[in-house]
Amino acid sequence: MIAYFKEVFSGAWAFLQGLAITLRYLFKPSITVPYPTEKLTPYAAFRGILLVDPAKCIACGLCAKACPSTCISLESQVHPETKKRIPKPEWYALDLGRCNFCGLCEAACPTKPKSVWHSLDYEAVFSNRDEMVRCWKPGFPLAGRVWDPRKKDFKDPKGQISVKEMRTRP
């Protein structure tokens, strides 16, 4: 009987000790951030969503080769008469559904500054698989148009941030 009450007491006492610790934190400011209204800025080294700068890109294809999950595909422009390769991309597609966020493409890119890089953007919301593919073609804004297989055309995705709103390269 005494042992039983001793156990109850020790359990209750440990409970109170635990509460004493939690009580101390009760009066300290909260460490969490209410996400949609407040947002944290990642550190400069953060590897977020891939961005590409087609003006800088020399279409060497090193990024596509370095990628472990074939997330990048591109084709270089071809001179209409000599049929020679021009160091400019004809189109450049990033499949964010495949991206590992490993940074190997950025490391492999030979241009300065990098023409493919991880931005600080971490808010990627897609409503279907097609929206995950971001294709750049001349005349299209980059992180916007997505391929619509039904209409066989590129369309503007809903609620996706445009390139201008994305943070600049670190």
Add this chain to the structure above:
Amino acid sequence: MSINPMNSTPIRSETSGLKTDTLFLNMGPQHPSTHGVLRLGLTISGEVIVEAMPDIGYLHRGVEKLLETRTYAQGVVLADRLDYCSAMSNDLAFCLSVEKLLGAQVPKRAQVLRVIMAELNRIASHLIFFGTYGIDIGAFTPFLYAFREREMVLDLFEMCCGARLTYNYIRPGGVASDINADWIARCREFLDFFKPRLDEYDTLLSFNPIFLVRTQTVGIITPKTAVAWGLSGPNLRASGVNYDVRQAEPYCGYEQYDFTVALGKTGSCWDRYFCRVVEMRQSVRIVEQALSRLASGEIMAKLPKVLRLPAGEAYSHIEASRGDLGVYIVSDGGLAPYRLHFRAPCFINLAILQEILVGKKVADVIAVLGSLDIVLGEVDR
């Protein structure tokens, strides 16, 4: 509270006079306490387990096969995704194996950086264990505290490597990026913050009488059983077997660091739990020593840009957060490994469930399973 679950035996119809039957119970794969997608096929007699069969494979991605088609630089990315709670250890084991076959020398600074990152990741990984094990047992508060501290470690990783979970930081030949004075200051700040928190953890959970009663007599693994099933890591050391790869076969210069290996006495769930808590303390010590040892220098060995390993095979193993993680590479001289195998500690630690669960109550399954600290990403690979 003197019920010893070790003494419980299944009720037999002959002796009790009642007509009883065993029941097959599926635990998982969507059970929140199985830490992922593990299915336990339990045959129970009343509340006592007669047979337990862990059923794995729900998270199988064929990483070993995938690696045969990836270059070694790309392999690190996939190795990251095995034990996603301590990705640094996976990177390290993979890179050590590649370097062994390549015969590459890693610069001193890179080695110290590897130790710092591996130990910080051990802290982060053990914090997940600490938090989730509390939840398994029924204590929710420690989880919130553990994740607060873990967030700080992840912030450190984000500052340095750019990612929070799958780092791709340790590369064949060295590490990807250097740390600066600001990072070191932040790291020291974290360590100073973290040390007193460990005492709080002890009050919150470790020496809580309710927690003790719930775990101290449950899931006892004798040293002999532990060795027979090939356990490693804190699970093995909790049974009192002193085997730590960091001391038995030092890598990355671990022989120069002063730390003690946490050993348990009985091999119960509580011992396995407490081994990890003590290991966090030791990890803090190692990181402190490593930070003071950091000398300037290169962080990457001079290796060819396209890694082509000589034909042959290499095995190297490290003490990952969950045990002895080994990587075995067979190369035929090509750009990708001919065959690659991971000796995943979780996979081997998990197998012992079928022995130690027998004779336990259903309520203890989660306590035992949680104490083994498995990550299904590594079990299934």
